[in-house]
Amino acid sequence: MKPHEIVVISGKGGTGKTTLTSLLVASFGKTVICDADVDAPDLEILLKPEPLGEKPFWGMQTAKVDPSLCAGCSACVRACRFDAITMAEGKAVVNTSFCEGCDVCRRVCPESAISLLDTRQGTSYEGLTDFGPMWHAKLNPGGENSGKLVQFLRESALRTAREKGIPLILTDGPPGIACPAISAMTGADLAIVVTEPSGAAFHDVDRLSQVTARFGIPTAFVINKADLAPRMTEKLKEEAKAGNWKIIGEIPFKRAVVDAVAETRIPVLELEEEIKLIRKELDVFL
Amino acid sequence: MSPLTIAVASGKGGTGKSSVSASLAVSVPDILAVDADVEEPNLGVLLGAEPLESALISLKVPAIDRRLCTRCGECVSACKFGALTMFGETPPKVNDLCHGCGLCTMVCPTGAISEIDRPIGEIRHCKTIKGELYEGRLHVGKPNPVPVIEGLIKTVQGINVPKVIDCAPGNACPMVAGVRYADAVLLVTEPTPFGAADLDLALQAVTNLGKPVGVLVNRSDLAAADIDGLAAKYGAPVLARLPFSRKIAAAYAEGTPPALADSLWAMELGKIWDFFESTLNR
Numbered sequence: 001m002k003p004h005e006i007v008v009i010s011g012k013g014g015t016g017k018t019t020l021t022s023l024l025v026a027s028f029g030k031t032v033i034c035d036a037d038v039d040a041p042d043l044e045i046l047l048k049p050e051p052l053g054e055k056p057f058w059g060m061q062t063a064k065v066d067p068s069l070c071a072g073c074s075a076c077v078r079a080c081r082f083d084a085i086t087m088a089e090g091k092a093v094v095n096t097s098f099c100e101g102c103d104v105c106r107r108v109c110p111e112s113a114i115s116l117l118d119t120r121q122g123t124s125y126e127g128l129t130d131f132g133p134m135w136h137a138k139l140n141p142g143g144e145n146s147g148k149l150v151q152f153l154r155e156s157a158l159r160t161a162r163e164k165g166i167p168l169i170l171t172d173g174p175p176g177i178a179c180p181a182i183s184a185m186t187g188a189d190l191a192i193v194v195t196e197p198s199g200a201a202f203h204d205v206d207r208l209s210q211v212t213a214r215f216g217i218p219t220a221f222v223i224n225k226a227d228l229a230p231r232m233t234e235k236l237k238e239e240a241k242a243g244n245w246k247i248i249g250e251i252p253f254k255r256a257v258v259d260a261v262a263e264t265r266i267p268v269l270e271l272e273e274e275i276k277l278i279r280k281e282l283d284v285f286l
Numbered sequence: 287m288s289p290l291t292i293a294v295a296s297g298k299g300g301t302g303k304s305s306v307s308a309s310l311a312v313s314v315p316d317i318l319a320v321d322a323d324v325e326e327p328n329l330g331v332l333l334g335a336e337p338l339e340s341a342l343i344s345l346k347v348p349a350i351d352r353r354l355c356t357r358c359g360e361c362v363s364a365c366k367f368g369a370l371t372m373f374g375e376t377p378p379k380v381n382d383l384c385h386g387c388g389l390c391t392m393v394c395p396t397g398a399i400s401e402i403d404r405p406i407g408e409i410r411h412c413k414t415i416k417g418e419l420y421e422g423r424l425h426v427g428k429p430n431p432v433p434v435i436e437g438l439i440k441t442v443q444g445i446n447v448p449k450v451i452d453c454a455p456g457n458a459c460p461m462v463a464g465v466r467y468a469d470a471v472l473l474v475t476e477p478t479p480f481g482a483a484d485l486d487l488a489l490q491a492v493t494n495l496g497k498p499v500g501v502l503v504n505r506s507d508l509a510a511a512d513i514d515g516l517a518a519k520y521g522a523p524v525l526a527r528l529p530f531s532r533k534i535a536a537a538y539a540e541g542t543p544p545a546l547a548d549s550l551w552a553m554e555l556g557k558i559w560d561f562f563e564s565t566l567n568r
Binding site for chain 1: 296297298300301304320326328331332346364366367385386387388389392393424426427428429430431454455456458459460461462466478479483484487488490491494495507509510511525531532535536538539540541546
């Protein structure tokens with residue numbers, strides 16, 4: 001049987017994805033865990049996995065100019081659509097932060113001075129937590145291709161779940177709605193959207209739910225910091241009713257939760273009742 | 287010397303980038319607000335934005351003339367993004383992974399490929415409660431925000447006023463595209479372990495680009511991670527500390543920039559702007 005996969009996403013950042021994921025992990029007790037927020041990965045801070053292994057992540061290649069062959073014709077500079085090549089002292093220089101590895105420059109160079117090199121874009125890690133195996137990664141700061149790295153982590157988590165006969169994967173997703181978020185959610189059995197009662201978060205949830213609908217992913221909502229703006233929370237509930245969004249829980253703002261996270265501790269006791277209710281809803285779903 | 291452009295970025299999401307950007311937008315005279323978080327552009331929510339006009343952002347994607355295509359597969363194997371696929375007897379098809387690099391057009395031996403514009407987002411020019419806003423919006427379901435961010439930045443570069451650019455969260459290519467043409471970067475963080483871990487990555491990404499950078503610690507009283515030590519490691523000054531307040535949180539929730547709800551925010555952000563203006567000689 002294929003393990004179930006629940007992915008926690010948010011659209012807007014900082015609504016509490018990682019904290020909620022850690023709470024669900026602790027509540028289920030035995031899961032495979034996947035941190036798919038590869039350019040700002042924080043779940044390991046709470047789950048403290050014991051490292052089992054790591055692997056370099058090779059993303060897109062990037063171009064390199066051999067200055068001894070470069071004749072300074074600038075053909076590559078004109079051809080590059082990403083403004084990644086400039087001329088310095090009569091030679092072409094590639095800025096790898098902006099190079100997308102498309103290969104156009106190498107093909108237009110009349111001197112064959114350009115080659116494409118494998119570029120390490122980050123590292124993936126396998127670890128073991130108190131609650132089960134964990135896959136996570138670090139994209140190099142400013143790196144490209146987080147979608148591919150996310151896909152690798154999810155495939156690894158699925159393989160581990162199958163090998164170890166663990167029926168559930170919990171994935172902590174990235175913010176946003178584009179490449180890494182899409183990579184984190186496609187094919188998941190359920191997306192839990194963590195939101196907060198603010199005009200900005202409404203706006204973001206609306207766009208995110210269009211994405212989950214487009215990819216056919218069942219979606220449930222948790223309202224975090226619900227008591228910080230009660231009027232907005234009510235408005236969010238009304239919109240949820242109108243839009244047929246399923247709200248499976250509400251979490252108040254508690255100083256004690258912030259304190260627990262500051263001590264790198266999962267706030268299990270602080271949110272015991274709230275998580276119990278969310279679990280009940282999830283158990284019906286699973 | 288052209289007026290100052292500051293990018294506001296963070297690493298971790300939800301630390302208060304848009305609150306800071308909106309507060310600068312209502313405090314600095316003649317400033318233009320720019321929302322480069324094109325996946326979730328919500329600066330306009332805080333600034334009461336009303337759209338004045340909108341322009342599509344397109345990517346140049348291949349269009350294949352089926353009369354000229356011999357289905358040789360050159361374009362499919364040359365494409366580094368897996369954006370072209372070919373099955374059976376029909377010419378290759380283009381998917382959403384296309385980055386618009388133009389390589390397929392270049393390698394086609396029969397000249398069967400030309401380029402057409404495929405819209406992937408839009409730029410909205412808006413009137414706000416205190417000035418103007420340009421925001422980029424990626425079309426929902428499209429995977430690549432970077433060309434929309436670049437199109438947005440190119441549009442506003444031609445406007446000769448001070449600017450604040452609200453960037454995407456994270457430390458990957460969308461964040462880099464937002465800060466790329468700014469004069470300096472203001473990183474907004476919070477003193478939690480998550481905030482500190484992500485600030486470390488953001489400082490690496492921004493200093494790799496050689497940008498002057500300063501740090502603002504938001505909700506400074508909520509936890510006690512060592513932001514000062516971390517910032518010092520990169521030679522980045524901590525420019526302000528703003529405590530958590532339920533009043534600010536409630537104002538934000540209702541769509542009010544913190545600088546209009548709390549004089550401390552207005553004062554501290556004014557100081558930050560002056561700091562960048564004087565250190566960068568503007």
